[in-house]
Amino acid sequence: MIAKLELFFAKVLPSPFTLSIGLTLLTLVLAFVFGDFSTDHSQVISTLQAWQSGIWDQDLLVFGYQMMLILVLGHILVLSSPVNRLLEFITKGVTDTNTAIVIVSVSTMLMGFFNWGLGLIFGAILARKIGEKSAKENLNINYSLIGALGYSGMMVWHGGISGSAPLKAAEDGHLHSIMSDFPAGFPSEISTSETIFSWSNIIIFVIILIVVPLIFRSIKHKSSSRFDVSSLLTEVGLISEEKKAHPIENNRVVPLIFGGLISLCFFVVYFENLLQLNITPNMLNFLMLGLGILFHKSIIQYLDSLSQAIKGASGILIQFPLYFGIIGVMKESGLAVNFAQFFISISTETTLPIFTFISSGIVNIFVPSGGGQWAIQGPIALQSATELGVELPKIIMALSYGDQITNMLQPFWALPLLAITKLKASDIFPFTFILFIIGSFIFITGLLIF
Numbered sequence: 001m002i003a004k005l006e007l008f009f010a011k012v013l014p015s016p017f018t019l020s021i022g023l024t025l026l027t028l029v030l031a032f033v034f035g036d037f038s039t040d041h042s043q044v045i046s047t048l049q050a051w052q053s054g055i056w057d058q059d060l061l062v063f064g065y066q067m068m069l070i071l072v073l074g075h076i077l078v079l080s081s082p083v084n085r086l087l088e089f090i091t092k093g094v095t096d097t098n099t100a101i102v103i104v105s106v107s108t109m110l111m112g113f114f115n116w117g118l119g120l121i122f123g124a125i126l127a128r129k130i131g132e133k134s135a136k137e138n139l140n141i142n143y144s145l146i147g148a149l150g151y152s153g154m155m156v157w158h159g160g161i162s163g164s165a166p167l168k169a170a171e172d173g174h175l176h177s178i179m180s181d182f183p184a185g186f187p188s189e190i191s192t193s194e195t196i197f198s199w200s201n202i203i204i205f206v207i208i209l210i211v212v213p214l215i216f217r218s219i220k221h222k223s224s225s226r227f228d229v230s231s232l233l234t235e236v237g238l239i240s241e242e243k244k245a246h247p248i249e250n251n252r253v254v255p256l257i258f259g260g261l262i263s264l265c266f267f268v269v270y271f272e273n274l275l276q277l278n279i280t281p282n283m284l285n286f287l288m289l290g291l292g293i294l295f296h297k298s299i300i301q302y303l304d305s306l307s308q309a310i311k312g313a314s315g316i317l318i319q320f321p322l323y324f325g326i327i328g329v330m331k332e333s334g335l336a337v338n339f340a341q342f343f344i345s346i347s348t349e350t351t352l353p354i355f356t357f358i359s360s361g362i363v364n365i366f367v368p369s370g371g372g373q374w375a376i377q378g379p380i381a382l383q384s385a386t387e388l389g390v391e392l393p394k395i396i397m398a399l400s401y402g403d404q405i406t407n408m409l410q411p412f413w414a415l416p417l418l419a420i421t422k423l424k425a426s427d428i429f430p431f432t433f434i435l436f437i438i439g440s441f442i443f444i445t446g447l448l449i450f
Contacts, residue, residue: 005430006144013426016315016411016418020322024051027326027366029334035333047329051165054328055321063369063402064320066281068313071416073288074121075309078128080295087129097142099128102213103148109209112153113160115279121382123415126150126233131421133238143229145216147421151414155209155408155439157370158400159201161277165378165400166195169392176358179381183386193391200450201397208442215438227427247347249299259294266290285366312419323412327367336363336376344384352390353447355399356381361440368412370403396448401443408436 028047037046054060077083090107094100104126112119127143127150134141158165169172169190176188195201248254266287267274273283274370296302332338337363343355360377367373377399385395407413409424409432418425 002152005433008428009429009433010074010425011306013429016320016415016425019411019425020319020326023366024322024326026330028089028334029416031329034338035329035335037333047333050329050332051325052328053332055325056326057328060324060327060369061321063281064316064324066285067320067407067416068316069285070117070281070288071419072306072309072313073285073292073414074125074313075208076305077288077290077295079123079301081297082295083291085107087126090131091128091129091417094130094139094141095139096139097145099296099313100141100146104146105152105213105216106131106209107203108153109212111154112157114277115162115206116154116157116160116301117162117281117284119157120151120413120416121246121284122419123150123153127417128421131229131255132232134435135233140172141229143227143291144427145365145422145431147417147423148428148435149212151408151417151428151432152212154413155404155435156205157407158404159196159205159397161196162279163325163390163400164194165396165403166190166192166373168371168374168394169195169380175392178188178375179382182381185411187392188385188424190393190396195396198393200395200446202375203450204442204446207329208439211442212313212435215434230424239422249303251299254299255293255296255302259290259292259296262286263294289392311415315415315419316377319412323368327369327372329359330363330366331372332374336373337369337380339363340377340380344380347388349388349390350448352384352388353394354444355430356384356398357402357443357447359398362405364403364406367387368407368410370400371383371401374399394450398447405436405443408432408439 013019028051031047031050032043035043035047037043039046039048039049041049045171078087091100091103094103104123108119108123111122127147130141130146131143133139134143156290157163170192171189173188174191175186179186183345266283268390270283270286275281292305293299296305328400340356340359343359344352347355361374363377364374367376378396381395381399382392385392409429411429413416414428414432415424417423
């Protein structure tokens with residue numbers, strides 16, 4: 001089965017950049033035909049204006065730069081000696097594909113549940129480290145499978161502690177602010193104890209945590225992938241410090257002082273956030289910047305690591321703005337709202353969470369942003385839940401589950417992982433497709449039972 005899936009995706013799936021172009025063209029055509037713009041311009045002009053506006057949206061560009069930093073700073077950190085030793089300790093028990101499956105899937109999903117950014121970079125780095133170990137010790141591990149499992153944190157993140165929808169819903173007054181017309185008694189907020197930390201969500205997460213490694217351990221791991229893991233070793237190790245550089249750049253004291261200062265500042269400024277388990281992209285980047293400098297023996301060594309790490313950021317640099325353009329068109333044309341309203345219009349009290357899950361998954365293919373999707377789809381879902389008598393926490397989690405599971409079909413968030421692991425999208429997608437099937441079944445069953 002795996003070999004057939006790999007053959008299918010190798011033939012059908014283009015590169016992530018080509019796929020982003022295809023999704024852009026499809027979105028533009030849909031907007032031309034079905035878009036409903038609140039402007040006096042023609043359909044074509046309105047669509048093109050929304051497209052370019054989305055590409056250069058300042059908030060999204062800031063977010064794109066944050067993602068580039070997460071990739072580069074995380075890669076630099078793993079090239080330092082202390083983190084390298086830590087990863088060697090974590091992967092010490094890896095002797096074959098089965099042990100690698102358990103270690104990578106469980107640890108990545110736990111990290112992803114805690115924070116999506118940490119899960120994304122941790123899973124990628126851990127998979128890369130196991131690939132290097134496989135090459136060094138000739139373990140013949142299915143690296144493509146392990147790389148895919150390093151992405152598994154993104155199938156549980158929105159139901160986790162950093163989930164956009166449940167966190168926004170927990171803000172005082174937020175629900176009233178996004179609902180233009182809400183009935184008497186409609187809550188202004190919904191506590192995370194009813195969403196993220198509800199028994200139903202915890203049980204669903206634990207089931208996924210157990211089922212995913214069990215299923216992948218039970219299937220045959222023989223792969224048709226021709227990825228040469230020995231190529232990973234050509235980038236391992238820090239470049240010699242015997243370069244012509246200013247003496248201060250080869251001095252150990254400088255990174256100790258400056259890296260230590262950044263790390264100290266991080267804990268002083270973000271102490272309350274840490275207590276609340278509220279980790280933002282800026283926090284994560286600031287921490288990795290400080291630790292990366294602190295853990296390197298010299299500034300020149302840090303710059304050598306930077307020159308290696310930054311190579312992988314090219315995909316994000318070009319592709320993220322294309323997806324921002326798609327988000328702009330989907331939002332301004334009303335297509336995202338229309339998708340959601342169609343499924344909700346055919347829903348009943350029983351099926352509304354399921355159709356919300358499905359519509360959220362479809363919208364996520366075009367709008368791969370949890371916060372952006374909540375802003376677009378959240379008010380519609382809440383209004384429908386109120387009218388049909390569905391519990392609001394349940395509908396919030398249905399939207400979150402749908403958003404996160406189709407990450408397994410969308411290479412947008414996989415770009416950092418692909419850059420770090422050196423895998424192609426067609427290498428991991430046979431396995432992420434299986435993750436999509438597993439997760440969809442568990443999430444839908446959970447929504448029907450709880």
